[in-house]
Amino acid sequence: MDIKKLLFSLVLCLGAGGIGYYFTIPSIGTWYTLLQKPVFTPPNWIFGPVWTLLYIMMGIALYCVWKKRDQKTKSKVGAYTWFYMQLILNVMWSVVFFGLHSIFGGLLIIVGLWLAIAVTILKFREQVPSTAWLLVPYLLWVSYACLLNYSLWRLNG
Numbered sequence: 001m002d003i004k005k006l007l008f009s010l011v012l013c014l015g016a017g018g019i020g021y022y023f024t025i026p027s028i029g030t031w032y033t034l035l036q037k038p039v040f041t042p043p044n045w046i047f048g049p050v051w052t053l054l055y056i057m058m059g060i061a062l063y064c065v066w067k068k069r070d071q072k073t074k075s076k077v078g079a080y081t082w083f084y085m086q087l088i089l090n091v092m093w094s095v096v097f098f099g100l101h102s103i104f105g106g107l108l109i110i111v112g113l114w115l116a117i118a119v120t121i122l123k124f125r126e127q128v129p130s131t132a133w134l135l136v137p138y139l140l141w142v143s144y145a146c147l148l149n150y151s152l153w154r155l156n157g
Contacts, residue, residue: 016055031101040148065128082123083123083124090113092109093109096109117135
């Protein structure tokens with residue numbers, strides 16, 4: 001086990017979550033509270049624990065791919081590229097949805113995020129098959145978040 005790589009991977013993912021949190025928190029008790037929400041909207045307290053767990057799982061998946069030694073360089077670069085792309089889109093969603101209060105902009109980004117996660121799962125599976133399973137809950141949660149984002153857009157125009 002390479003503890004430095006593991007810590008870097010976890011800090012990177014949790015750091016992305018921290019940036020998103022920075023843009024999210026000021027809007028939770030203000031703008032977001034005023035939105036009409038669908039009946040399947042979860043309570044606000046659930047988001048923190050779920051996202052923390054998902055960021056940890058992302059970090060572990062990244063670490064597992066990173067520590068694998070017998071990878072082809074082109075394939076490895078592709079896996080990393082998609083991983084970083086989805087991480088950037090993850091942060092951008094919080095900036096646009098909560099920071100800019102743009103429900104439609106958030107919807108556009110979250111659809112791209114969903115696609116980037118799906119490709120990341122495929123690319124990581126090529127490297128270390130078990131890492132795909134670490135990312136499936138993330139894809140499922142973003143699928144739910146995508147439906148929620150769409151519903152918020154429809155309800156709040």
